[in-house]
Amino acid sequence: MAILEITDLHVSYGAIRALQGISFNIEQGEIVTLIGANGAGKSTTLRTISGLLRPIHGDIRYQGNSITRVPAEKIVKLGISQVPEGRQIFSKLTVRENLEMGAFTRKDKQEIEESMERVFTSFPRLKERLKQLGGTLSGGEQQMLAMGRGLMSRPSLLLLDEPSMGLAPILVEEIFSIISRINADGVSILLVEQNAAMALSIANRGYVLETGKIALAGTAAELLSNPLVQTAYLGES
Amino acid sequence: MKLTWRRLPLKLIAWVIYALLAAGIVYGIIGLVRLNGSVFFIQAILDGLKLGFVYALIALGYTMVYGIVRLINFAHCDVFMVGAFASYYAITRFGWGFVPAILLAMVVCILLNITIERVAYKPLRNAPRITALITAIGVSFFLEYFTALKFAFGADYITYKRPFEVVVWDIGGVLISNITVIIVAVTILLLLLLLYVINKTKIGKAMRATSLDKTAARLMGINIDGIITLTFAIGAALAGAGGVLYAIAFPQIWTFMGIMPGMKAFVAAVLGGIGNIGGAVIGSLLMGEIEVLTVSFVPFGSRLRDLFAFLVLIIVFIVKPTGILGEPQVEKV
Ligand SMILES: Nc1ncnc2c1ncn2[C@@H]1O[C@H](COP(=O)(O)OP(=O)(O)OP(=O)(O)O)[C@@H](O)[C@H]1O
Numbered sequence: 145m146a147i148l149e150i151t152d153l154h155v156s157y158g159a160i161r162a163l164q165g166i167s168f169n170i171e172q173g174e175i176v177t178l179i180g181a182n183g184a185g186k187s188t189t190l191r192t193i194s195g196l197l198r199p200i201h202g203d204i205r206y207q208g209n210s211i212t213r214v215p216a217e218k219i220v221k222l223g224i225s226q227v228p229e230g231r232q233i234f235s236k237l238t239v240r241e242n243l244e245m246g247a248f249t250r251k252d253k254q255e256i257e258e259s260m261e262r263v264f265t266s267f268p269r270l271k272e273r274l275k276q277l278g279g280t281l282s283g284g285e286q287q288m289l290a291m292g293r294g295l296m297s298r299p300s301l302l303l304l305d306e307p308s309m310g311l312a313p314i315l316v317e318e319i320f321s322i323i324s325r326i327n328a329d330g331v332s333i334l335l336v337e338q339n340a341a342m343a344l345s346i347a348n349r350g351y352v353l354e355t356g357k358i359a360l361a362g363t364a365a366e367l368l369s370n371p372l373v374q375t376a377y378l379g380e381s
Numbered sequence: 382m383k384l385t386w387r388r389l390p391l392k393l394i395a396w397v398i399y400a401l402l403a404a405g406i407v408y409g410i411i412g413l414v415r416l417n418g419s420v421f422f423i424q425a426i427l428d429g430l431k432l433g434f435v436y437a438l439i440a441l442g443y444t445m446v447y448g449i450v451r452l453i454n455f456a457h458c459d460v461f462m463v464g465a466f467a468s469y470y471a472i473t474r475f476g477w478g479f480v481p482a483i484l485l486a487m488v489v490c491i492l493l494n495i496t497i498e499r500v501a502y503k504p505l506r507n508a509p510r511i512t513a514l515i516t517a518i519g520v521s522f523f524l525e526y527f528t529a530l531k532f533a534f535g536a537d538y539i540t541y542k543r544p545f546e547v548v549v550w551d552i553g554g555v556l557i558s559n560i561t562v563i564i565v566a567v568t569i570l571l572l573l574l575l576l577y578v579i580n581k582t583k584i585g586k587a588m589r590a591t592s593l594d595k596t597a598a599r600l601m602g603i604n605i606d607g608i609i610t611l612t613f614a615i616g617a618a619l620a621g622a623g624g625v626l627y628a629i630a631f632p633q634i635w636t637f638m639g640i641m642p643g644m645k646a647f648v649a650a651v652l653g654g655i656g657n658i659g660g661a662v663i664g665s666l667l668m669g670e671i672e673v674l675t676v677s678f679v680p681f682g683s684r685l686r687d688l689f690a691f692l693v694l695i696i697v698f699i700v701k702p703t704g705i706l707g708e709p710q711v712e713k714v
C-alpha cells in the first residue's frame with residue numbers, strides 16, 4: 145500500500161508557480177528520492193507535504209487519508225516528520241532540548257527517553273554534547289541533531305531535505321548509511337538530494353524534478369543508467 | 382573586527398574615554414555620599430530598586446511578546462493600568478485582601494491581552510510589521526480613552542486604597558516600608574516562576590524554540606497560535622501584578638497612568654536587549670536606579686527624571702542598538 149500518494153499538486157508563491165502538477169507515490173518501507181537542480185521545487189514539495197504551504201490544487205494522501213488541509217502541527221502527530229533544508233536547529237536550545245522538541249507531540253516521558261537512547265545509537269556524538277547549545281555544533285553534528293530531532297516523533301514517513309549539504313565526503317557516507325539503517329527499521333523515506341549518485345545508491349526509486357514538473361521517474365537502477373540523468377545529474381559525459 | 386595597528390590609537394582613545402567616564406561616575410557617587418551622607422544614598426538605591434522591580438514586571442511582557450511575534454505591543458502599558466483598576470475595585474467594592482486582589486488583576490489582564498491579540502493582532506500576522514505597530518498604538522489609545530468614559534473607570538484621578546496598612550522600619554536611618562518588601566518579594570517570586578516555566582517545562586522550551594525559528598517549531602508539531610496566546614497571557618499576568626504593585630507604591634490611579642511607566646519599561650527592555658528576558662530585568666533595575674538617583678541628587682532632578690530616562694533610549698540606540706544582552710539581529714526570510 146502506498147504510504148504517501150500525491151496527485152496533480154500545484155503550489156505557488158504569489159505569482160511564482162513552484163509546482164505545476166506533480167504526482168508521485170511512496171510505498172510502505174521504500175526510500176524514494178527526489179532529485180533536481182536548484183529551484184526545481186524539491187523543498188516546496190516537502191514543505192507542502194508537511195503542511196507549511198497550502199497547495200492551490202491537488203491532493204496529498206497519507207495512509208489512505210487526505211492531509212491536504214491538515215495543519216502542520218497535526219501532520220507531525222500523524223507520523224510525518226521533516227528534517228528541513230539547512231537543518232534549522234534551535235541554536236539557543238541545548239542538544240537535549242532540541243531532541244525534546246522533536247518529541248513535542250508525545251506524552252510518555254519513559255518512551256521519549258527510550259527514543260532518545262535509540263537516537264544515540266545512530267548518533268553517539270550527540271550523547272557527548274547533550275548540554276551544548278545547538279548553534280555551537282559543527283555542520284555535521286547539526287545535521288545529525290536535525291535527523292535525531294526528526295526521529296524523536298517516531299515517524300512512519302521521514303522527509304529529508306538535502307542531508308548531505310555542505311558535509312565532507314566521509315560524513316556523507318556515514319549519513320547515508322544511517323539513512324539506510326533508519327529505513328531498515330521500518331521508516332519510509334522521501335529523500336531530496338543534489339547528490340544524485342549517492343541518493344540513487346540507497347533509494348528504491350527516484351523522480352527527477354525540473355522546474356516544477358516531474359521529468360523522469362523510475363527505479364534507482366533505471367535512473368542511474370539513463371543517459372539524460374547521467375549527463376545532467378551525475379556529472380558524466 | 383580585527384585589531385589593526387592603525388586602529389589601535391582609536392581603541393586606546395575609546396578606552397581612555399570609558400575610563401574617564403567610569404572615574405567620573407565613581408567620583409560623583411563618592412562626592413554625593415560625602416555631601417548627603419551614605420544613609421541618603423542607600424535610601425535612594427533602595428527606592429530605585431522598588432521602582433525597577435515594577436518596571437521589570439512590565440518590561441518582561443514587552444520583551445517576551447517581541448521575542449515571539451516581533452511586535453511592540455503598545456497596549457501593554459494599558460493592560461498594566463487595567464490591572465491597577467481591577468484590584469482597586471476588588472479592594473474597595475468587594476473588600477478583598479491583597480492576594481485575591483492581585484490574582485484577580487492578573488486574570489483580568491490575561492483575558493484582556495488575549496482578546497487584544499485575537500481581535501487586533503492575529504488578523505495582521507502576515508501583514509507588514511508597521512501595520513501591526515500602528516494597530517497596537519490604536520489599541521492603546523482606545524483602551525485609555527474608552528476606560529476614561531463615565532460608565533467605565535472615569536477620567537478622574539482616583540486615590541487607591543491600599544489593601545494593607547503601611548509599616549515603615551527604620552534601619553540605621555534607612556527607611557524600609559512593607560511596600561518595598563512586598564514589591565521585591567512578589568516580583569522575585571513571579572520571576573522565579575517565569576524562569577522555571579521558560580527553562581524547565583516542555584511548553585516553556587517550546588516558547589523558546591518558537592522565538593528562535595517558527596517554521597522549525599511548526600515542524601516539531603508546536604502550535605504557534607497557542608504559543609502566541611500563552612506569551613500574551615504570561616506578559617499580561619506580570620503586567621497585571623505590576624499594575625497592582627505600582628498603585629500600592631504610588632496610590633493614585635487614572636486611565637493614563639500606564640503611559641509613563643510603560644514607556645520606561647519599554648526603554649528598559651530595549652536597554653537590556655529586546656527579546657531577552659534577563660536583559661529586561663537588568664534594564665529595568667538600571668532604569669529604576671537612574672530615575673531615583675536623578676530625583677535625589679541632580680539639581681531640579683524631579684523635573685529631569687523623565688528626560689534622563691528617555692535620554693537612555695537615545696544613548697542605547699547610538700552606542701549599542703541591540704542593548705546590553707542583545708545580540709546582532711540576523712534578519713531571516
Ligand atoms: N518563499 C518563497 N517565496 C517566493 N518564491 C519562492 C519561495 N521559496 C521558493 N521559491 C521559488 O520556488 C521555486 C522552487 O523553490 P524550492 O526551494 O522548492 O527549490 P529546490 O528544488 O528546493 O531548490 P534547492 O536545490 O536550491 O534547494 C524557486 O524558483 C524559488 O525561487
Ligand SMILES: [Mg+2]
Pocket residue numbers: 186187188229305
Ligand atoms: Mg531546496
